[in-house]
Amino acid sequence: MYAVIAFAYLLLPVAYTFVFSFNDAGKSNLVWRGFTLDNWLNPCGAPEVCGSLVNSIAIGFIATAIATALGTLIALALVRYRFKGRASTNLLIFLPMATPEVVLGSSMLALFLNLFVPLGFWTIVIAHIMFCISFVVVTVKARLASLDPRLEQAAMDLYASEREAFRRITLPLLAPGIAAAALLAFSLSFDDFIITNFNSGQVNTFPKFIYVSANRGIPPQANVIASAMFFVSLAIVVIAQLAGRARRKG
Amino acid sequence: MSIAAALGDTLGESGHTPQPARRGRFVPYLLMLPGLLWLGVFFLIPLVFLFLTSMQTAVPGGEIGEYEQTFHIANYIEVLTDPSYYVPLFRSFVYAALATLLALAIGYPLAYFIAFKSGRWRNFFLVMVIAPFFVSFILRTIAWRQILADEGPVVAIFKSVGLLGGETAGLYPSATAVVIGLAYNFLPFMTLPIYASLERVDPKLVEAAGDLYASGFTGFRKVTFPLSMPGVVAGTLLTFIPAAGDYVNAALLGNSKTSMIGNRIDYAFLTTNDYPTAAVLSFVLMACILAVVLVYVRRVGTEDLL
Numbered sequence: 001m002y003a004v005i006a007f008a009y010l011l012l013p014v015a016y017t018f019v020f021s022f023n024d025a026g027k028s029n030l031v032w033r034g035f036t037l038d039n040w041l042n043p044c045g046a047p048e049v050c051g052s053l054v055n056s057i058a059i060g061f062i063a064t065a066i067a068t069a070l071g072t073l074i075a076l077a078l079v080r081y082r083f084k085g086r087a088s089t090n091l092l093i094f095l096p097m098a099t100p101e102v103v104l105g106s107s108m109l110a111l112f113l114n115l116f117v118p119l120g121f122w123t124i125v126i127a128h129i130m131f132c133i134s135f136v137v138v139t140v141k142a143r144l145a146s147l148d149p150r151l152e153q154a155a156m157d158l159y160a161s162e163r164e165a166f167r168r169i170t171l172p173l174l175a176p177g178i179a180a181a182a183l184l185a186f187s188l189s190f191d192d193f194i195i196t197n198f199n200s201g202q203v204n205t206f207p208k209f210i211y212v213s214a215n216r217g218i219p220p221q222a223n224v225i226a227s228a229m230f231f232v233s234l235a236i237v238v239i240a241q242l243a244g245r246a247r248r249k250g
Numbered sequence: 251m252s253i254a255a256a257l258g259d260t261l262g263e264s265g266h267t268p269q270p271a272r273r274g275r276f277v278p279y280l281l282m283l284p285g286l287l288w289l290g291v292f293f294l295i296p297l298v299f300l301f302l303t304s305m306q307t308a309v310p311g312g313e314i315g316e317y318e319q320t321f322h323i324a325n326y327i328e329v330l331t332d333p334s335y336y337v338p339l340f341r342s343f344v345y346a347a348l349a350t351l352l353a354l355a356i357g358y359p360l361a362y363f364i365a366f367k368s369g370r371w372r373n374f375f376l377v378m379v380i381a382p383f384f385v386s387f388i389l390r391t392i393a394w395r396q397i398l399a400d401e402g403p404v405v406a407i408f409k410s411v412g413l414l415g416g417e418t419a420g421l422y423p424s425a426t427a428v429v430i431g432l433a434y435n436f437l438p439f440m441t442l443p444i445y446a447s448l449e450r451v452d453p454k455l456v457e458a459a460g461d462l463y464a465s466g467f468t469g470f471r472k473v474t475f476p477l478s479m480p481g482v483v484a485g486t487l488l489t490f491i492p493a494a495g496d497y498v499n500a501a502l503l504g505n506s507k508t509s510m511i512g513n514r515i516d517y518a519f520l521t522t523n524d525y526p527t528a529a530v531l532s533f534v535l536m537a538c539i540l541a542v543v544l545v546y547v548r549r550v551g552t553e554d555l556l
Contacts, residue, residue, distance in 0.1 A: 110529055
């Protein structure tokens with residue numbers, strides 16, 4: 001019973017977002033005006049919805065690719081090597097996650113303003129890579145630490161070179177961790193508003209578009225896109241879970 | 251256990267196989283170089299710039315947004331003695347603390363339920379906890395406007411059970427709405443680390459407590475709860491820190507009387523182009539959060555947090 005209430009609290013806003021994607025909204029999508037499929041049939045119908053969505057997806061892909069690469073390399077160094085400065089590296093990884101987004105966003109803006117860097121698409125990408133790296137490191141590190149080092153040793157006992165053993169044993173085993181990290185990075189980047197808002201200049205992203213239009217009325221098309229994203233993400237997670245289960249059984 | 255590990259363990263699989271230490275003097279540094287360089291240039295150096303900006307003053311006779319470096323430390327005193335800044339700062343910490351308590355009150359039983367009572371549905375419930383993240387955070391916050399509005403379901407329920415008469419509830423916009431929104435937005439950050447530490451509690455320990463005539467509640471209070479403390483600490487920090495800096499909830503669910511420090515920073519930086527004031531506020535926010543976190547961690551006595 002308790003769990004029902006807790007899940008209702010968690011999922012009620014999601015349900016609202018979904019239901020109001022079918023609203024025959026007119027100007028403001030705050031009050032229910034009747035059911036329609038028009039919004040779903042014409043998701044780009046409202047100005048800027050799709051433009052900002054395309055920006056968000058592009059930023060998400062670039063930031064994810066770079067942050068995943070940089071973060072995975074750091075995770076490899078941290079788990080597989082003992083070296084001087086490990087503790088301070090861990091601290092440097094941890095700090096951005098423990099800093100409020102306003103501080104991250106405003107400090108980057110201070111940097112860009114003082115150096116006269118024009119704000120726009122690329123300053124958003126730079127900022128997103130910065131805050132995604134730590135999350136990638138943490139996710140990949142957890143997976144790496146759970147790998148059995150004896151597997152790699154066994155490969156080397158069978159005359160694989162260190163590089164070969166890494167490429168053919170460790171990397172495939174690490175792949176799910178890297179994939180999870182990339183998904184996390186993408187969803188963080190895609191949904192980020194605060195840091196983006198500080199460093200975006202005139203460029204619109206999907207969350208920024210929603211925030212800015214909140215007071216003059218959010219077009220129901222935004223709900224359509226958010227709902228579609230919800231189901232796509234859910235499908236990815238479910239498929240990943242099923243794939244993991246199948247692999248463990250087979 | 252660290253906050254980071256709590257999150258990592260929830261997301262990936264956990265396990266602690268000791269890794270062989272490799273030699274190779276330069277390899278780890280080479281591997282880390284690009285990533286750490288990025289964090290250095292775009293995380294650490296910006297903090298220096300933020301600090302420098304906080305001591306700038308307006309160029310005499312210059313345009314709006316033109317500042318020069320004068321190392322004017324008095325900026326801090328001017329800003330911090332201004333009630334339009336220290337009140338929102340104080341408010342941020344009160345709201346964040348209330349939201350953290352609310353999230354703990356909801357998240358702990360939820361994590362307990364998933365860890366011990368969900369049976370084979372465990373993974374399904376875990377996905378449900380993170381599912382809200384799949385919908386834009388701003389849209390979910392806006393949904394609370396509709397839910398808490400006078401025509402919304404919450405007010406309707408209160409009215410039907412007689413808690414409210416004909417008057418309007420005024421739930422939105424209000425401080426209550428802001429706290430509910432904050433607790434809502436960071437609830438998964440509270441639930442997942444607690445779940446991760448509860449999952450590791452050996453049920454045999456609780457059984458043993460029962461064998462020694464502890465009641466169910468005593469068993470929980472003396473065995474399960476202390477063992478879940480690392481998760482509670484991690485969860486409260488992961489909720490409190492972002493909540494204290496958040497301004498989206500205050501902007502979307504509150505009014506001018508519920509402004510938090512983030513709203514002031516955003517306004518000063520982006521609307522009035524008062525960069526030094528914004529930088530001062532940002533720096534003070536960071537310092538306050540750091541202080542609160544340090545005191546808290548000392549208090550609950552969890553060592554090895556990082």
